[in-house]
Amino acid sequence: MPDSRVPRLRRFLVCEPRHFAVQYSINPWMHPDTPVDVDLAREQWQALIRAYRDHGHTVETVEPVAALPDMVFAANCALVLGGRVLGSLFHAPERRPESTAYDAWFEGAGYEVHRAESVCEGEGDLVPAGRFLLAGTGFRTTREAHRQAQEFFGVPVISLQLVDPRFYHMDTALFVLDDGEDGNIAYYPEAFSPGSRAVLARLYPDAVIATREDALAFGLNSVSDGRHVFISSRAKELADQLDRQGYVPVPLDLSEFQKAGGGIKCCTQELRP
């Protein structure tokens, strides 16, 4: 494979894990009795931000709020596409107040926020992929929210059914490698219903397929700029596959965040112009 993958520089919004903790359980990864190493979490998050900046990406930050331990997972607050913001309506009451803080950031940055009317968790389940918007449902974001996203963005939505509670957001089971018109994805088929698997196989015959082990190591909760793939350092086989396909894996360890059911992508909201 030639060394020809071209990165597209991105603008990201992130939230420092100053108040990060596992205080409640709203997904199978969260066990409030398991302690989080707050200092290690901060170091891991800072390494992620450094890696983005070292690769030329712009990183903006939203001020964290003390009573919102999951606010670090910026990807879930909205989907920003074509400069338009579809603000989330969180499933869990514990996360709903995050919207106020994120809306304030978006409004201060000159965006107008259009609020989802049905449960919708932003980039956790809505994944722009070239000419389509891939949209997960089953645990959080509803099919009604998919319909609203299609109406709001005017991009064809492909609804995909998630079936395994450990992969409760679609961005735990699938990520976009390059988002050009004929872009490609990586995913873990077992996280999807048989029909949705068939849809993915039809749309992406050359997709990179992750092993169960790499999926459970949050290897698919990755961020790609089209060349560099910021990926969990524990997803070794997936990183090797990507390397063979001409991508450049940038391994990062976000193990503390996995205790809350999150990883690299969850911590990263992309601001798409």
Ligand SMILES: CN(C)C(=N)NCCC[C@H](N)C(=O)O
């Ligand atoms: C890849 N994932 C799962 C995300 N995009 N977000 C992480 C959210 C974690 C939070 N405790 C929750 O359960 O909502």
